[in-house]
Amino acid sequence: MIKLIDTHAHYDDEAYDGDRDLLLKRLFDESVEKLITVGCALNRWEDTVRLSESYEGIYGAVGIHPEDIYGLPDDYLAQIENLAKKPKIVAIGEMGLDYHYENYDKEKQIEVFIEQLRLADKLNMPVIIHSRDAAEDTMRILRAEKPKKAVMHCFSCSREIAAEVLSLGLYISFTGVLTFKNAKKAVEACELAPLDRLMLETDCPYMAPVPFRGERCESSMIMSTAAKMAEIKGVSTEEMIKICNRNAETFFGI
Numbered sequence: 528m529i530k531l532i533d534t535h536a537h538y539d540d541e542a543y544d545g546d547r548d549l550l551l552k553r554l555f556d557e558s559v560e561k562l563i564t565v566g567c568a569l570n571r572w573e574d575t576v577r578l579s580e581s582y583e584g585i586y587g588a589v590g591i592h593p594e595d596i597y598g599l600p601d602d603y604l605a606q607i608e609n610l611a612k613k614p615k616i617v618a619i620g621e622m623g624l625d626y627h628y629e630n631y632d633k634e635k636q637i638e639v640f641i642e643q644l645r646l647a648d649k650l651n652m653p654v655i656i657h658s659r660d661a662a663e664d665t666m667r668i669l670r671a672e673k674p675k676k677a678v679m680h681c682f683s684c685s686r687e688i689a690a691e692v693l694s695l696g697l698y699i700s701f702t703g704v705l706t707f708k709n710a711k712k713a714v715e716a717c718e719l720a721p722l723d724r725l726m727l728e729t730d731c732p733y734m735a736p737v738p739f740r741g742e743r744c745e746s747s748m749i750m751s752t753a754a755k756m757a758e759i760k761g762v763s764t765e766e767m768i769k770i771c772n773r774n775a776e777t778f779f780g781i
């Protein structure tokens with residue numbers, strides 16, 4: 528059976544503290560070819576680097592998630608730049624805007640997002656974007672900054688936003704959300720996206736697809752999301768995985 532690439536996972540998460548190495552070994556033995564583990568905050572990057580250097584199939588992304596912008600040291604960009612020199616660190620992110628929870632610092636989120644976009648541009652590295660309940664500001668910034676190589680991760684925005692994201696040259700990546708009953712918007716966005724701009728991800732340990740919803744998510748569960756995406760795009764699941772693997776390899780240079 529074809530092995531898959533998970534373009535967005537969080538294997539540094541404490542949800543895996545009990546069995547991380549056993550799980551990763553099983554995944555690589557059975558169903559996973561490569562994965563990107565995403566370090567969202569300053570105190571996570573050491574784990575990101577360690578994981579990527581411990582497993583041939585693991586690559587890393589380092590960045591500041593919009594919920595982790597508080598108390599950043601002045602040299603955080605220099606720290607990202609330094610880590611980005613490591614051969615297994617292949618992207619900057621996740622970064623972006625998240626207005627979901629109350630009392631967020633909008634100005635600071637925007638500042639940290641733009642700073643990271645400009646750093647990635649300078650380093651010529653791909654960018655992973657997180658946007659939740661903040662589509663309007665995200666699009667305004669993307670229009671102005673024009674990132675050369677970016678993916679909108681865990682896509683769940685409208686068809687209209689998808690159209691604009693695609694017209695700016697971005698990729699769109701889907702999690703298990705695509706399989707949820709109420710995922711009408713994600714399905715419509717997926718319908719719209721050309722095959723060469725789609726990617727698959729878990730965002731594990733979160734977002735487990737149906738029929739695993741509510742369980743701890745892991746990369747092998749991408750099969751369910753791939754099957755749903757294949758149904759939407761009218762290709763076989765194996766073909767869908769092949770296409771998304773190729774896109775991921777091109778996008779991340781892995």
Ligand code: NI
Pocket residue numbers: 535537565621730
């Ligand atoms: Ni994530």
